[in-house]
Amino acid sequence: MEEDPVEYPLSSLPRLQGARLEAIETLGIRDVRDIPDGYLTDNQSWIRDQTRLGETYFDAKGAAADLANFGFPTRFLDFETAMLAIPIWKGTRPFQPLPFQFSLHRLDESGKISHEAFLDLSGDDPSLKLTEALIKHCEESGPIFAYNAGFEIRVIRELGDRFPEHDASLRRIIDRIVDLMPIARERFYHPSQHGSWSLKAVLPAACPDLSYENLAGIADGGMAMEAFKEALAPETTPERKQEIETQLLEYCNLDTLALVRLWELFKGERLSRCFLHPG
Numbered sequence: 001m002e003e004d005p006v007e008y009p010l011s012s013l014p015r016l017q018g019a020r021l022e023a024i025e026t027l028g029i030r031d032v033r034d035i036p037d038g039y040l041t042d043n044q045s046w047i048r049d050q051t052r053l054g055e056t057y058f059d060a061k062g063a064a065a066d067l068a069n070f071g072f073p074t075r076f077l078d079f080e081t082a083m084l085a086i087p088i089w090k091g092t093r094p095f096q097p098l099p100f101q102f103s104l105h106r107l108d109e110s111g112k113i114s115h116e117a118f119l120d121l122s123g124d125d126p127s128l129k130l131t132e133a134l135i136k137h138c139e140e141s142g143p144i145f146a147y148n149a150g151f152e153i154r155v156i157r158e159l160g161d162r163f164p165e166h167d168a169s170l171r172r173i174i175d176r177i178v179d180l181m182p183i184a185r186e187r188f189y190h191p192s193q194h195g196s197w198s199l200k201a202v203l204p205a206a207c208p209d210l211s212y213e214n215l216a217g218i219a220d221g222g223m224a225m226e227a228f229k230e231a232l233a234p235e236t237t238p239e240r241k242q243e244i245e246t247q248l249l250e251y252c253n254l255d256t257l258a259l260v261r262l263w264e265l266f267k268g269e270r271l272s273r274c275f276l277h278p279g
Contacts, residue, residue: 008032008051012194013044051191056205063187063266070178072109073142076259077102077177079155080224080252089125091162099155100126100228103252104137105260113260117253121231121245131159135169142176145259147199149179180259183266199258207261212254217247224251 010016010024012032024039033052040048050057081097092098101119116137120126134156138144146152153174160167185197190205200220203210212219218227230236231244 006030008191008194010035012051013040013047014195016040016044047189047195050189054191057189059187060268063183064268066183066187067263067267070143072107073139074107074263075138075142075144076105076107076256076263077138077144077146077152078252078255078259079152080221080228080248081155082225082228084229089127092125096158097151097155098125098127099130099159101224101248101252102130102134103256104134105256106137107260107263115253115256117249119245119248119252121228121241121248123232127159128163131163131166131170134159134173135166138173138176140172143178144173144176145178145180145263147179147184147255147259147262148181149177153177180262180266184262187266199255202262203258206265207258210254210258210261212251215247215251215254217243218251224248 008031010021010030010032016024020039024035027036029035032048035048037045079099080101081099083095083097084092085094087094087096089098100121102117104116106114106116116133118126118130118133120129156170156174160170163170181197181199184202188202188206189197192205193201200212203212218224227244227248231241236244
């Protein structure tokens with residue numbers, strides 16, 4: 001007989017494993033909220049306590065202070081990449097994350113927001129055109145926010161290695177990148193995140209009016225990668241390729257719009273548009 005599902009299973013606690021997990025399971029505990037003191041790390045205990053409360057934790061003053069020194073214009077960047085087991089473009093290697101798309105929102109001090117997108121489904125190596133478009137639209141000043149920014153930095157650094165003539169410009173972009181994820185980890189948590197600070201876990205809690213669930217066809221990076229491969233396949237019809245293009249643009253756009261909204265929340269700007277989960 002299958003056990004009833006648990007609202008907050010033990011998997012909601014990050015890095016709960018080994019002897020700690022075995023000891024808790026020996027007690028017959030299945031829900032995070034039922035774990036007694038003495039079995040968890042300080043971080044795990046904090047998540048358990050917040051889960052028991054069932055409320056949003058948000059250090060608004062701390063988040064605003066974290067962002068206080070970053071000026072305008074402010075940009076928000078996200079890449080989509082493909083990893084091909086068998087390289088099809090010169091100068092690439094197996095399973096190298098190759099960017100084929102980016103989304104870039106720009107916010108100026110007056111509150112005006114604009115958006116630039118790049119997507120290449122031609123089947124040619126998109127790397128050089130993407131590099132040139134990225135340099136053009138990032139311009140020369142202002143912070144560039146990303147989420148879990150090590151990925152964006154790695155992608156840009158590898159583009160610089162492939163195209164030395166653009167390396168200096170790309171390194172200047174890297175120098176301006178600011179990661180929103182550490183701010184989220186330190187300043188924001190809701191039990192619905194189940195111990196995760198991925199963008200897809202944080203966004204529904206922080207800005208419930210935005211949702212990846214409403215997207216048609218593509219709702220995560222893995223699906224985007226598979227859609228890109230399908231678009232390049234010879235048997236893919238023009239109609240299907242157009243559908244994939246639309247879905248990829250919508251998905252990547254939401255990734256950076258989500259960053260804009262998190263920035264607004266953390267910065268303390270326009271909070272009427274980005275509000276806390278009702279609990």
